[in-house]
Amino acid sequence: MPHKHNAARRHHIGKMKFKVTNWAEYDAGLRQRGNLTVWVTSEAVDGWAAPRRKTRGGQKRYSDLAIETALTLGLVFGLRLRQAEGFLTSVLRLMGLDLAVPDHTTLSRRANKWRLPNKRQGHRLPGKEPVHVLVDSTGLEIYGAGQWLEEKHGAKSRRRWRKLHLALDADSGEIIAHVMTDQDDGDATQVGALLDQIDDPVGQFTADGAYDGNPTYDAVTKHSAGGAVVIPPRANAVERPDTDLSCQRDRHIAAINADGRMKWQAATDYGKRSLVETAIGRYKSIIGHRLRARSFAAQQTEVAIGCTILNRMLACARPKSVRCVTNTA
Known part of the structure; x- marks a missing residue:
């Protein structure tokens, strides 16, 4: 209430306005985020199955890449583990790829024991500022x-x-x-x-x-x-x-x-x-x-994949905005 009563006597600071200079590129990138076009490289197909274990113990059937792919699709499209399993199965079938899909039990178990690496991949050019x-x-x-x-x-x-x-x-x-x-x-x-x-x-x-x-x-x-x-x-x-x-x-x-x-x-x-x-x-x-x-542990995996998804989406569409300066007479 005091703020409302004194509003007429307060110094009002106008809200800053910004303008996106690369709107056409940014608009196309935003549409690209929802594109369902999926492709699988030959390296991903070859690395879909887990490498054979040479020590004693059970043999993994799926590589970390397969688990990451299923969890990523489920997180992007808001699917539970069973729905993510069915979604990935249909996508691979439409692409004509004979690849086994991790079941929801495997996804749940592997998510508790495996997380994306947190170490940042250096992409900054040498000599660039900190x-x-x-x-x-x-x-x-x-x-x-x-x-x-x-x-x-x-x-x-x-x-x-x-x-x-x-x-x-x-x-x-x-x-x-x-x-x-x-x-x-x-x-x-x-x-x-x-x-x-x-x-x-x-x-x-x-x-x-x-x-x-x-x-x-x-x-x-x-x-x-x-x-x-x-x-x-x-x-x-x-x-x-x-x-x-x-x-x-x-x-x-x-x-x-x-x-x-x-x-x-x-x-x-x-x-x-x-x-x-x-x-x-x-x-x-x-x-x-x-x-x-x-x-x-599974929540840590979920957060790690979520941050990776946001970085990839940001790479598809990043706005360049400048502040609009208004001339007051």
């Missing part, structure tokens, strides 16, 4: 009774959450690292695990105020000694040069006290942090806000 890393986290629902049932009837709820931590490349928008933890794990505790997945040197590490503290600064310094850490300090933060906390934080506090938080955000390029929030929204709108797998 990567600008954006980090944030979000919650994903898991199987269980709803919170409404617990609040309304006092029933014991089985509903819990998983926390997905993402690291984004600010230049390409690609998810370069991810970690999934329980809902009680703090954001700052997973910075080291995210940076361990990035081979490239970190030029700048940007995150919100939840990551403010010694663990984040120490993890970034350990990974890349010259990396800049851009994290907004708390509103009541003061300079403490006598502590072992990184002096970068003291410089941020001094700049905010001298010029204000808005100028500090513009000077440090903090506004790019919204890109990781956009990536989180993209994950929940395309992959979903709820995990389908029941076990923690």
Whole structure:
């Protein structure tokens, strides 16, 4: 109510407008995301069956490639394991390929024991500037009774959450690292695990105020000694040069006290942090806000495949937008 009463006397800041400069290319890429045209290379056909095991134990029938293909199709098209099995069977039959399809029991069992490699594949050209890393986290629902049932009837709820931590490349928008933890794990505790997945040197590490503290600064310094850490300090933060906390934080506090938080955000390029929030929204709108797998290991596999799917979709269609400047007389 106070905001509404004072709306006439407040200084209104207009919303920034952007224009997509490659709309024709971007529009074609968005349509390409839904293209059902599927092709299988000869290398994939040869590697469909698992290599013969030379040690003692059971022999796998399907390779990791076959399991990944079935799980990926199921995640893209929102299919359960049985429906993914039938979908892949029909696709291979229409393509005239005599390949065995993993059944839903095999998919469930292999998803608990196998995950996509988290290590980032280096695609940046030699001599290019270090990567600008954006980090944030979000919650994903898991199987269980709803919170409404617990609040309304006092029933014991089985509903819990998983926390997905993402690291984004600010230049390409690609998810370069991810970690999934329980809902009680703090954001700052997973910075080291995210940076361990990035081979490239970190030029700048940007995150919100939840990551403010010694663990984040120490993890970034350990990974890349010259990396800049851009994290907004708390509103009541003061300079403490006598502590072992990184002096970068003291410089941020001094700049905010001298010029204000808005100028500090513009000077440090903090506004790019919204890109990781956009990536989180993209994950929940395309992959979903709820995990389908029941076990923690299978949920890790699901998240890994989901991040790979988003990177592939982003490679098909990536908008190039510029800010529209309006002339006011």
